[in-house]
Amino acid sequence: MMELKYKRIILKLSGEALAGEKHFGLDYDIIRNICESIKKCVDVGAQVGIVVGGGNFIRGRMSGSLDRVRADHMGMLATAINALALSDMLESMGVETRVQTAISMQQVAEPYIRNRALRHLEKGRVVIFGCGTGNPMFSTDSAAALRGAEIDAEILMKATLVDGVYDKDPNKFDDAKRYDTLTFSQVLNDNLAVMDMAAAAMCNENKLPMLVFDLSRPDNILDAVLGEQVGTVITAE
Numbered sequence: 001m002m003e004l005k006y007k008r009i010i011l012k013l014s015g016e017a018l019a020g021e022k023h024f025g026l027d028y029d030i031i032r033n034i035c036e037s038i039k040k041c042v043d044v045g046a047q048v049g050i051v052v053g054g055g056n057f058i059r060g061r062m063s064g065s066l067d068r069v070r071a072d073h074m075g076m077l078a079t080a081i082n083a084l085a086l087s088d089m090l091e092s093m094g095v096e097t098r099v100q101t102a103i104s105m106q107q108v109a110e111p112y113i114r115n116r117a118l119r120h121l122e123k124g125r126v127v128i129f130g131c132g133t134g135n136p137m138f139s140t141d142s143a144a145a146l147r148g149a150e151i152d153a154e155i156l157m158k159a160t161l162v163d164g165v166y167d168k169d170p171n172k173f174d175d176a177k178r179y180d181t182l183t184f185s186q187v188l189n190d191n192l193a194v195m196d197m198a199a200a201a202m203c204n205e206n207k208l209p210m211l212v213f214d215l216s217r218p219d220n221i222l223d224a225v226l227g228e229q230v231g232t233v234i235t236a237e
Helices: 015-022 028-043 067-091 114-122 140-150 184-190 197-205 221-225
Strands: 010-011 048-050 097-101 126-130 155-160 180-184 208-215 232-235
Touching: 010 015, 010 028, 010 140, 015 028, 015 067, 028 048, 028 221, 048 067, 048 140, 067 097, 067 126, 097 114, 097 184, 114 126, 126 208, 140 155, 140 197, 155 180, 155 221, 184 197, 184 232, 208 221
Parallel strands: 010 048, 010 155, 048 126, 097 126, 155 208, 180 232
Antiparallel strands: 208 232
16 A cells, blocks of 8 residues: 555545536536545545535536525536545446535435535545535535535645645746645735635644645646645645
């Protein structure tokens, strides 16, 4: 068994990442690539929890004239679709999974129960957490920070479309500077566009470090688990 830097991780995947260039729905080639990398992590002994967003179907805060609470509930259901898609792909690769949702839908998934989630992880199963926190007004970033703290993850890995955290938008400014390391205090004080402030504060309070990395190369997940320098690491002070 290979030596791991992180034995238990919580991986945050955006819904948009699962849509690929379609920008809507599910791109199964993209999902396969991501799941192949997750399988490699499991194969080397890492315990993997996943929180997935639902932005490839609907985003509550960008839902136009819909009532915000109802739109957030719709977004939670979208995350359940994505969780099931990830589960199915991983299972087809021989990786045992469990989907747990913060909203009860027992015909298709387990309810979220912390002790049960921990037991699944200890048995080598990938646990995919759907429906965010189960409450409107909270993003799936906050759900990832919450679940990461609850399952005693060693790091929250946030997959993005850029290779780390920058002091300004690298797509707009050629002189944008990428950070190798940051503190959550810097993220909060400088209002860096990493994740929502509630999630950053929760990570900081629970001393849960976060890695922001580029998912266009899915094996960055495995490289990070093995301790290679990937993306930007954010820590509590």
